[in-house]
Amino acid sequence: MEKFTKLTGIAAPMPLVNIDTDMIIPKQFLKTIKRSGLGVNLFDEMRFTQDGKEIPDFVLNQPAYRETQILIAGDNFGCGSSREHAPWALLDFGIRCVISTSFADIFFNNCFQNGILPIKLPQEAVDILMDDARKGANARITVDLEGQTVTTSDGQSFGFDVDAFRKHCLLNGLDDIGLSLEKVSAIDAFEAKAQALRPWV
Amino acid sequence: MTAPRTLYDKIWDDHVVHTADDGTCLLYIDRHLVHEVTSPQAFEGLRMTGRTVRAPEKTIAVPDHNVPTTLDRANAATMTEDSRVQVEALDKNAKDFGINYYPVSDVRQGIVHIVGPEQGWTLPGMTVVCGDSHTATHGAFGALAHGIGTSEVEHVLATQTLIQRKGKNMKVEITGSLRPGVTAKDITLSVIGVTGTAGGTGYVIEYCGQAIRELSMEGRMTVCNMAIEGGARAGLIAPDETTYAYCMGRPHAPKGAAWEAAVAYWKTLFSDDGAKWDKVVTLKGEDIAPVVTWGTSPEDVLPITAVVPSPDDFTGGKVEAVKRSLEYMGLTPGQKLSDIKIDTVFIGSCTNGRIEDLRAAAAILKGKKKKDGIRAMVVPGSGLVRAQAEEEGLAQIFIDAGFEWRLAGCSMCLAMNPDQLSPGERCAATSNRNFEGRQGRGGRTHLLSPAMAAAAALTGHLTDVRELLVENA
Numbered sequence: 001m002e003k004f005t006k007l008t009g010i011a012a013p014m015p016l017v018n019i020d021t022d023m024i025i026p027k028q029f030l031k032t033i034k035r036s037g038l039g040v041n042l043f044d045e046m047r048f049t050q051d052g053k054e055i056p057d058f059v060l061n062q063p064a065y066r067e068t069q070i071l072i073a074g075d076n077f078g079c080g081s082s083r084e085h086a087p088w089a090l091l092d093f094g095i096r097c098v099i100s101t102s103f104a105d106i107f108f109n110n111c112f113q114n115g116i117l118p119i120k121l122p123q124e125a126v127d128i129l130m131d132d133a134r135k136g137a138n139a140r141i142t143v144d145l146e147g148q149t150v151t152t153s154d155g156q157s158f159g160f161d162v163d164a165f166r167k168h169c170l171l172n173g174l175d176d177i178g179l180s181l182e183k184v185s186a187i188d189a190f191e192a193k194a195q196a197l198r199p200w201v
Numbered sequence: 202m203t204a205p206r207t208l209y210d211k212i213w214d215d216h217v218v219h220t221a222d223d224g225t226c227l228l229y230i231d232r233h234l235v236h237e238v239t240s241p242q243a244f245e246g247l248r249m250t251g252r253t254v255r256a257p258e259k260t261i262a263v264p265d266h267n268v269p270t271t272l273d274r275a276n277a278a279t280m281t282e283d284s285r286v287q288v289e290a291l292d293k294n295a296k297d298f299g300i301n302y303y304p305v306s307d308v309r310q311g312i313v314h315i316v317g318p319e320q321g322w323t324l325p326g327m328t329v330v331c332g333d334s335h336t337a338t339h340g341a342f343g344a345l346a347h348g349i350g351t352s353e354v355e356h357v358l359a360t361q362t363l364i365q366r367k368g369k370n371m372k373v374e375i376t377g378s379l380r381p382g383v384t385a386k387d388i389t390l391s392v393i394g395v396t397g398t399a400g401g402t403g404y405v406i407e408y409c410g411q412a413i414r415e416l417s418m419e420g421r422m423t424v425c426n427m428a429i430e431g432g433a434r435a436g437l438i439a440p441d442e443t444t445y446a447y448c449m450g451r452p453h454a455p456k457g458a459a460w461e462a463a464v465a466y467w468k469t470l471f472s473d474d475g476a477k478w479d480k481v482v483t484l485k486g487e488d489i490a491p492v493v494t495w496g497t498s499p500e501d502v503l504p505i506t507a508v509v510p511s512p513d514d515f516t517g518g519k520v521e522a523v524k525r526s527l528e529y530m531g532l533t534p535g536q537k538l539s540d541i542k543i544d545t546v547f548i549g550s551c552t553n554g555r556i557e558d559l560r561a562a563a564a565i566l567k568g569k570k571k572k573d574g575i576r577a578m579v580v581p582g583s584g585l586v587r588a589q590a591e592e593e594g595l596a597q598i599f600i601d602a603g604f605e606w607r608l609a610g611c612s613m614c615l616a617m618n619p620d621q622l623s624p625g626e627r628c629a630a631t632s633n634r635n636f637e638g639r640q641g642r643g644g645r646t647h648l649l650s651p652a653m654a655a656a657a658a659l660t661g662h663l664t665d666v667r668e669l670l671v672e673n674a
Contacts, residue, residue: 016525017518018398018498022636027617031267031283033241033290035351045638050624074518076399079432080636081615082334082348083239102399105368105434106334106348113352163366165225176352177252180360183219183227187255187362190218190229197215200455200463201231201327 002115003173004145007096009069011133011141012059017074021107024078024086038085039092060093064136068093070143072126072133073100077118078107087114097143099150101126112166115173117145125150125158145171205473207370208439209405212345212470216328218362228365231327232344233357234313235262235300237291238617239332243355244294253298255361260300261322264288265312266617268305270580270607275306284618298358311583311609314338314551318422319585321451325440325467330357335551335633337428341421342448343440343470345405348429369479371404371433372472375412377486382667384561385420386553386631386650388412388484389427390492394502395482401433404480407472408438412486418447419557426552427633430499439471493538493663494635494648496526501635505653505665509536529637530645531625539663541647545628546577546658547640548651549607550614553631554582556589558651563595565655565669566602572661578605578620580612602658616641629657 029041047058054061060068071077071090077100078086087110090098098111099119111118121129132139132152139153145167151157169176194201206214219227233256240262247253254260267284268274277285288305295302301322303310309320314335317323329339329346332354339346349363357363373392393400406428408421416424421438428436445464448454455463490504501523503510511534512523527534532541548554548562559581571577579599581587587609590596596606613620614632622628622644631654635646647663656664 015518015521017522020498020634020636022634022639026638026642027615030238030617031281031287033245033287035242045642050642074522076402076432079398080334080634082332082336082350084242084332084350084352087350102402104399104432105402106350106429110350110352113350163225164223165221165364176364177250177356177359180227180356180362180364184360186219186227187229187360191361194215194229198326198463198466200324200459 001173001175004096004115004117004170006142006144006146007069008140008142010065010067010137011070011072011129011139012065012068013130013133014059014071014073015130018076018079019073020080021078021083021086022080025083025089030083030085035088036092038089039094042089042093069095070097070099070141071095072129073098075101077103079104082106084110084113087111087116091116099126099129112170113176115170117143117170119143119150119160121150121158121160128152128156205475207472207476208343208407208437208470209345209370210476212326212328213367215326224366226365226367227362228328230330230357230361230363231259232317232322232329233260234317234329234331234336235260235354236266236313236331236333237264237287238266239351240294240354241287241290242351243358244298246355247358252359254300254358257299259361260358261317262291262295262300263303263310263313263316264291264305266611266615268610269618270610270612270620272608274608308584308588311586312551312554312611314426315554315582315586318342319451319583321448321454324448324454324463325444326470330363334429335426337434337436338422338426338551340425340428340435340437341418342444343437343467345435345437347434368434369404370477371401371406371480371482372478373406373408374410374481374483375408375486376410376483377412378415379412379486379489382491382652382670383489384650384652385416385423387489387492389424390494390499390502390648391484391489392482393427393431393499394492395484396431398430398498398500399432401428401431404433406431406433406436408436413438414441417557418443419555422555423552427499430633440467491650491653491666493653495530495532495538496523497529497635497637499633499635499648501526503538505538505663507538509534509538511535539665541663542627542661543629543647543657543663544576544626545622546575546654547613547628547630547632548578548654549580549582549612550632551582552633553651554580554586556586558631559586559590559595562651562655563598565652565666566659567598569602569659571603571658575658575661577603577658578607580607581609583609613640615639629654629663
């Protein structure tokens with residue numbers, strides 16, 4: 001997993017609430033057996049017509065937002081399915097950070113597994129960031145994970161919370177599985193105890 | 202004496218392997234269900250790092266999302282190349298890593314959330330995960346069950362654990378009894394109508410109350426299945442005699458003395474008096490009506506007797522979202538929901554593809570024919586549900602009513618296989634999501650119960666099933 005430390009990049013506004021995983025990556029693209037290559041299909045049905053032409057109004061098709069690295073989104077971003085194809089598609093497009101008032105739980109977790117930082121901020125802060133993002137490519141937002149701040153193009157800063165363990169993994173690009181396997185003796189001990197207590201499991 | 206605990210607290214406590222200083226836990230997983238769409242990258246990860254599956258005997262795989270449901274599916278040509286590659290990858294991964302497997306050719310194959318309980322893999326008090334958000338279904342047994350992403354699938358395969366932080370406790374109580382024509386689907390949709398799709402975010406829901414107690418296991422699975430649509434990763438129902446009766450004799454349920462020991466443990470699985478709830482929602486069973494969704498979020502739900510709302514009825518970001526939904530759905534504010542004409546009826550999915558669902562739909566359809574021009578299909582949730590429905594004569598009722606009688610799979614619930622809606626096609630569906638494009642690009646989905654879906658097939662428009670009950674009486 002790629003580390004996430006500090007990012008300054010173009011932010012795109014997506015104020016729609018309840019942007020679901022079917023919008024982020026429609027099911028026809030879940031037939032892959034790989035993690036890579038999904039960026040071209042990100043937001044497919046909002047981004048392209050049925051015959052594959054770009055829909056010019058869609059934010060990521062506008063010249064100012066083609067290099068977007070940060071999404072500023074409406075409430076409850078990523079609701080719906082557990083498909084990790086959603087963060088894979090965001091990452092493959094180049095998006096490393098999503099900011100919203102709220103996220104669906106499974107999507108939120110899946111982001112951290114892929115070096116994407118999801119940030120929850122109060123409505124007022126999201127509104128200001130949304131307005132900043134609307135300015136286009138000149139409005140570059142800075143996200144500093146170490147210092148836990150988001151800063152607008154004109155220098156207004158907001159602090160954010162992040163789980164200490166997830167922060168540590170993102171800053172260092174750590175693999176969860178490797179960390180958990182270090183606790184293999186605790187897993188062995190649990191299994192022995194559980195086998196005695198609940199042998200039918 | 203320990204402080205009073207909720208059912209969720211108890212199951213959690215019994216599965217903690219390790220707690221870090223910051224409160225992050227390593228939680229032991231008793232059952233890991235696997236399907237073809239969210240697992241190939243996880244198995245690839247194991248191979249690349251030289252890791253193995255820690256507990257293959259606790260890992261169960263079945264292909265369901267991609268598989269065709271037409272009767273000719275044994276012919277490989279019925280699958281697209283990429284679907285076939287995914288299913289073959291699961292065949293190979295199951296074999297290479299020695300996990301329990303129900304291939305497409307096995308009569309026990311079906312939707313993973315129907316097969317797990319049916320085979321007795323899912324039992325009370327367990328932790329159950331799957332790379333699928335509708336894993337919440339298994340909570341009906343009083344198991345802590347939730348969906349995970351593919352990286353977590355790999356984590357569970359390698360370690361049989363999951364890194365978790367404990368969620369909050371939410372109680373959803375449905376008091377009293379349901380009225381005739383009202384089902385588990387109406388309960389779960391009505392709850393989402395109250396809480397919204399983000400109302401359960403960060404919580405585990407326990408459903409309780411008389412109306413929940415009075416549900417069969419099939420109905421309880423329908424309720425828990427859609428906990429995720431309310432934002433909660435998991436929904437739970439405390440086990441009781443109904444639960445034990447369902448589990449008893451299932452192929453992987455304990456037998457003899459082990460069964461007695463298991464039941465004794467299961468009887469400790471309930472929320473103690475005085476347990477702390479972070480949020481409580483109460484609905485009266487008598488107040489719940491047969492409902493349908495009108496928009497593109499499961500929270501866009503109203504009784505069938507209502508009219509399509511106006512964006513002005515909402516506030517904040519929902520105003521724009523409703524404008525967008527109504528345009529997508531081709532509906533006008535003020536239009537009666539029961540006037541909405543439909544093109545297609547889909548009965549099936551992990552929400553409503555079990556035997557009781559088929560019985561409920563068949564009871565409405567018996568001796569009648571679907572409206573001319575309507576496309577109607579029934580997709581049983583598993584090969585065994587299909588066989589039972591044939592034995593009970595339900596299949597013949599569907600066929601006589603003009604429905605297609607399909608083989609088991611996820612089918613048109615998420616339209617990964619050829620079962621899809623065309624742009625503008627309007628469907629009465631017993632599945633769980635009405636998102637834009639969910640059942641096919643441009644497709645319009647109205648979620649409802651199996652009985653309501655059957656009623657719509659007869660009349661050609663969304664219909665209050667209670668009117669047909671009077672007719673049948």
